[in-house]
Structure formats: structure tokens, C-alpha cells
Amino acid sequence: MKKTIFAALLSLGALNLHAALNEDVEVPYVPFEIKMGKHFDLVQANCLTCHSFGYILNQGKQSRTFWKEKVEKMVDAFKAPITKEDQALITDYLAEQYGNGQP
Amino acid sequence: MKRRSFLKGALAGAGVTALGPEAFAAGQPVDNRKISSIPFPQKRPMITYSDRPPLLESPRYVFAHPVTPNDMFFVRWHMPDIPTHIDLGTFRIKVNGLVERELSLSVDQLKHDFEPVEVYAVLQCGGNSRSAFKPTAGGIQWGSGAMGCARWKGVRLRDILERAGLKKEAEWVGFNGSETAAYYETPNFVRELHLEEIGDHVIVAYEMNGEDLPYLNGYPVRLVIPGTYSDSWVKMLSNLTVTSDYQHLFFMDKAYRVPDNDCECQKPGEHVPTKPITKMNVKSFIGYPTNGETLYHNSYATIRGVAFDYGAGIKAVMLSFDDGKTWQEATLGDDLGRYAFRAFTFDFKPKKYGKQTIMAKAINRAGEEQPYAKDIKWNHGGYKFNGIDVVTVEVV
Numbered sequence: 001m002k003k004t005i006f007a008a009l010l011s012l013g014a015l016n017l018h019a020a021l022n023e024d025v026e027v028p029y030v031p032f033e034i035k036m037g038k039h040f041d042l043v044q045a046n047c048l049t050c051h052s053f054g055y056i057l058n059q060g061k062q063s064r065t066f067w068k069e070k071v072e073k074m075v076d077a078f079k080a081p082i083t084k085e086d087q088a089l090i091t092d093y094l095a096e097q098y099g100n101g102q103p
Numbered sequence: 104m105k106r107r108s109f110l111k112g113a114l115a116g117a118g119v120t121a122l123g124p125e126a127f128a129a130g131q132p133v134d135n136r137k138i139s140s141i142p143f144p145q146k147r148p149m150i151t152y153s154d155r156p157p158l159l160e161s162p163r164y165v166f167a168h169p170v171t172p173n174d175m176f177f178v179r180w181h182m183p184d185i186p187t188h189i190d191l192g193t194f195r196i197k198v199n200g201l202v203e204r205e206l207s208l209s210v211d212q213l214k215h216d217f218e219p220v221e222v223y224a225v226l227q228c229g230g231n232s233r234s235a236f237k238p239t240a241g242g243i244q245w246g247s248g249a250m251g252c253a254r255w256k257g258v259r260l261r262d263i264l265e266r267a268g269l270k271k272e273a274e275w276v277g278f279n280g281s282e283t284a285a286y287y288e289t290p291n292f293v294r295e296l297h298l299e300e301i302g303d304h305v306i307v308a309y310e311m312n313g314e315d316l317p318y319l320n321g322y323p324v325r326l327v328i329p330g331t332y333s334d335s336w337v338k339m340l341s342n343l344t345v346t347s348d349y350q351h352l353f354f355m356d357k358a359y360r361v362p363d364n365d366c367e368c369q370k371p372g373e374h375v376p377t378k379p380i381t382k383m384n385v386k387s388f389i390g391y392p393t394n395g396e397t398l399y400h401n402s403y404a405t406i407r408g409v410a411f412d413y414g415a416g417i418k419a420v421m422l423s424f425d426d427g428k429t430w431q432e433a434t435l436g437d438d439l440g441r442y443a444f445r446a447f448t449f450d451f452k453p454k455k456y457g458k459q460t461i462m463a464k465a466i467n468r469a470g471e472e473q474p475y476a477k478d479i480k481w482n483h484g485g486y487k488f489n490g491i492d493v494v495t496v497e498v499v
Contacts, residue, residue: 024188025144025318030154050183050285054153060239065372070241077353079288100239 032057039093046082046090050074056098063102067094127370127481131493133234133246134394138162145317147174152243156180156282157319161248167390167407169436169446170223171251173312178319179228179249179333181292181354182282186339189281189323196263196307196324200277200345203268210309210323217258217266220306223443224329225252225411226336229359229380233485235476238371240485247388247492252409252444255327257308260301264345272347274298278326281339290353294335296328297349304329304414304442307340329442330414332380332487334359355379361482368480382413385473386489387420387447387465392496398453400498406433406451408492409444410465417445418470423462424451427475427491430464453498463492 032053034040047056059070068091074080075087082090139151143159150160159178165171191210198206208216227250234244264276277295284291296305308327309316316322321338328335334354349355360377361367369375387410398404410417416438421430436446453459466472476490 026187027143027154027157027185027319028141030139030141030151032153050289052153052155054151054158055243058152058158058243059241060234060244062239062241066241077290077357078284079286079290081286 030054035097037093037097039089042086042090043093046080046086047074050078050080056094059098061098061100062094063100064091064095065103067091067099070094127368128237129235129476129479129481129488129490130237131235131476131490132232132488133244134163136160136246143178143319145174146176146178146319149175149177150246150248152245155183156185158243159319160246161251163246163248163388163393164390165248165251166388166409166444169252169409169439169444170312171253171444173253173314173317173320176226176251176253176311176317176320177228177249180282180319180338182284182289184285185282189318189339191323194323194341196340196343198263198267198343198345200343201270201273201347202264202345203270204266206263206267208263213258213307213309213324217262219256220259221254221256222304222306222327222329223252223254223439224327225250225383225442225444226327226333227251227383227411229332229334229486230484232488232490235479235488235490236481236485238481240481241483242485250388252411252439253311254313254439255306255308256310256313257306257324257327259303260305260307260326261303263307263343264301267345269298269345273345275346275349276301277342277344277346277350277352278335278337278340279342279344280321280325280337281341292337292354293350293352294326294337295350295352295355296335300328330382330412332359332383334380359484359486361484361486366480367487368482371481371483380486383411384487384489385412385415385417385465385467385471386410387463387473388492389461389463389494392461392494394494394496396496398451398459398496398498400453400456403450403452406449406461408433408447408463410447410463411442411444412465412467412469412471414441415467415469415471416441417465418468419466420445420447421464421466422449422451423464424459426460427462433463456498459496459498461494461496 034053152158231249363378389408420433433447433449
């Protein structure tokens with residue numbers, strides 16, 4: 001049902017949507033090119049629930065401490081249900097793929 | 104050798120701190136991000152940092168004009184689930200808490216039962232230009248396009264509160280938007296303002312540049328707080344709760360804060376007391392020409408840009424074509440009000456071939472002026488960058 005509405009809107013052209021706001025508006029899916037690596041499966045399983053990979057890519061290269069604290073923030077502040085073990089492995093992935101070499 | 108003596112001088116100067124001053128400072132924000140080929144609803148293609156929640160930035164050329172078109176206005180949401188359907192027939196803005204009469208207002212009632220007001224105001228993310236900070240500050244590495252200026256139409260927040268009637272213990276108002284998190288336990292994006300902060304300039308807006316608010320900019324109504332960073336301009340505003348006490352909320356106590364000291368700065372890793380970012384500092388930005396564009400020797404080019412601050416108003420915009428040795432005053436455009444972008448123009452005739460830098464510096468009516476980027480000190484969230492803008496073009 002949702003899909004049909006989306007398709008119908010697409011055929012109208014995205015720019016006409018404000019005239020059609022009484023219908024469902026869909027935000028497009030953007031494929032972000034994230035690096036593959038060890039424990040990527042955990043990143044996919046835990047991070048995507050709340051945000052796109054864009055949130056990871058667009059933080060810039062950061063230290064291991066930064067990534068560790070980011071993961072902790074997702075759990076402590078935003079209440080993401082990520083186990084301690086997975087938190088450590090996700091931090092490893094982030095420090096490995098998007099690290100700046102700093103501890 | 105020339106290079107060696109320069110290095111010597113630089114090192115001597117850097118002797119004050121172990122790592123050198125440049126280690127905790129700022130450079131120019133990133134300005135070469137490509138525009139996505141995927142347009143979002145009601146938007147032209149923009150620089151796209153995320154689709155969920157949507158984070159879209161306006162490219163530099165948009166700032167050649169003092170009013171930012173709705174379809175190029177930046178977008179920043181905090182939660183993954185934003186309503187994809189708003190039915191004006193049932194949508195209500197609720198006012199509750201310490202009030203005499205609880206209200207449940209439709210957009211139609213806002214439009215017809217209250218005095219409409221209009222204001223041109225700049226909406227800027229506190230993390231706009233964050234990518235300028237070295238070392239990399241935490242957060243999305245925005246260029247300088249997480250800002251825009253629109254003509255907002257709506258009703259005064261005070262008028263709504265007056266209609267509800269504040270009880271005498273009332274002190275704070277909490278604002279809740281309609282976006283929701285993936286997990287029930289995640290704190291909502293709720294902001295609070297103290298009643299003292301709610302002047303007549305604060306409005307609940309239902310129109311932007313003469314049109315309904317775009318869906319991604321907070322349709323059908325959002326808070327507009329001229330002069331302040333956008334973190335409290337709650338989108339898809341659905342609920343106002345009046346309280347006597349400040350509610351400790353994540354987005355108030357943890358996010359959007361800078362060090363509570365004179366320089367609003369800290370060393371990386373250093374934990375210091377913080378305060379909210381609130382008022383915007385003075386800033387200017389060149390919209391034309393953009394980095395890497397070609398200008399012609401001995402041929403006039405009209406440089407265009409915008410300047411703004413927290414509401415003191417722009418007194419002058421100065422331009423330099425010799426890396427800051429000398430400055431020339433630009434012509435200011437129409438005054439759209441003290442919270443608006445003030446356009447500036449300057450007719451420039453390039454006299455030498457090759458690389459040419461153009462710098463812009465705004466000065467407000469309080470005498471505050473933009474610092475050089477290198478003089479801006481670091482803060483953990485990369486907030487409030489307002490370094491002098493630099494564009495480099497090629498003269499042929």
C-alpha cells in the first residue's frame with residue numbers, strides 16, 4: 001500500500017509534493033559507501049536501526065577514544081540496546097576503518 | 104634558505120604551547136563536497152550527509168542572495184522517524200502544564216484566530232562550518248551551508264501562551280516536535296525556553312517565504328527564535344508544556360553546548376563545564392564567486408555574499424584581495440531586519456593573473472567582528488565557527 005503511494009508520488013515528480021502533502025511523503029534511500037571490514041555485520045545490525053551510514057562516514061577520521069565514546073553515547077544517551085561485547089567490537093571496526101591512528 | 108628561516112620563526116612563535124597554536128585552532132571549512140544526484144521531497148539536489156535522519160546542506164552559490172529558497176534550504180533532523188503524513192484536519196498543537204486553559208489548536212486556528220506576524224530570520228545550525236576545526240571536532244563535518252534565511256510567517260508564541268493563561272508558578276516552556284526515535288526509551292527531541300527568553304520576536308511559524316513550510320523544514324509549524332542557533336527551533340511542533348522547574352533533558356543538558364569560559368574553548372580531551380550555544384556570533388559568507396571559479400583580468404565581477412549576527416545588525420562587510428593586508432568596504436543591500444541575512448556586493452576588477460584570494464569579514468553594530476579562522480579556538484562539538492571567509496579563484 002505504502003509502496004503504491006510512493007510510486008504514484010514519484011510519477012508526479014518530487015518537486016510537486018507540497019501540493020500533495022495530504023499523502024504519504026517518502027524520504028529517498030541514499031546508498032552510502034561504507035567500508036567493509038571485520039565486525040561490519042554488527043555495525044549493520046546495530047547502527048542502521050537509528051541512523052544511516054552517512055552518520056559514520058561524515059564524522060571524519062577520529063581517535064579510538066572518540067569512537068568508543070560515540071558508541072557509549074548511543075547506548076547511554078539514546079538507549080540503543082547494544083551488548084557490552086558488541087560495543088567493543090563495533091568500536092574496533094570504527095577505529096580500524098575510520099580511525100586517525102590516535103588511541 | 105628562505106624556507107628554513109620561515110620555519111624557525113614559526114617554531115619560535117609556537118613555543119608558547121607544546122603543540123603549537125595551530126594544533127587547537129581552525130582552518131577553512133570544507134567547501135568541495137559534491138551535490139547528491141538524489142533529490143529529497145520538495146528539495147533540489149543538495150549536499151547529502153544522511154538520509155535517515157535527513158541531513159542536507161546548501162551549496163555555496165545559494166548565499167549570493169539574502170533569501171534562501173525553500174527548495175535549497177538546509178535540513179537537519181535528530182531522530183530517524185519523522186512523520187511521513189500530516190493531516191491538517193487532525194493535527195493539533197497542544198498547550199498544557201501550568202496553564203489556566205489547555206489548548207488544542209489546529210493550523211487553521213493559528214492562521215485565523217491570532218494576529219499574523221512576519222520576520223526575516225537566519226536559521227543556522229550550531230555546528231555549521233564544523234569541518235573547519237582541527238583536530239576534527241565531534242559531529243557531522245558540515246561545510247558552511249547549514250544555514251539559510253527565510254521570511255517566516257506565524258503567530259507570536261506569547262500570544263498563544265496568553266490565550267492559555269500562564270499560572271503564576273510558570274517559568275519554563277518545553278517544546279516537543281513530532282519526530283520519534285527507533286526505541287521507546289530514547290529521549291524525545293524536547294527543548295526548553297525560559298519565559299524570559301520568549302520575547303515578541305519568537306514565533307510559531309506556518310509559512311516560509313510565502314509557502315507552507317516544506318515537509319523537511321518542519322511542516323506544518325515550527326518554532327522560530329530569531330538570533331539564536333537552530334537547535335531550539337523545534338520542527339513539526341506538536342506540544343508545549345509549561346512547567347515551574349527546568350526539566351533535565353538530554354538535548355538541553357548534553358547536546359549543543361560550548362565550554363563555559365571566555366574563549367568558549369578547550370583542549371581536546373579536556374572536560375570543562377559547559378553552557379548552551381544560544382546567540383549567534385557575527386559571520387559573513389561569500390556566495391559568488393565560489394572556490395575554483397574563473398574571473399577575467401580587468402573585467403568587473405560583482406562579488407556577492409551575506410552577513411548576519413544575533414540581532415545587533417550588520418554595520419559593514421569588508422573585503423580583502425591581498426590576504427588581509429588591506430580591506431575595502433562592500434556595499435550593503437536592503438535591510439530586511441536585524442535578524443536577516445544582509446546582502447553585500449562589491450565590484451571587483453582583477454588586476455593580476457593567476458590565483459586570487461577574496462576574503463570577507465563582517466562587523467556588527469556592537470563593534471564585534473569576525474576573527475581569522477586561525478584565531479578561533481577549539482571546542483569539542485565544533486560549534487560557533489565564524490572565521491573570516493576565504494574564496495580562491497583563478498584570474499585569466
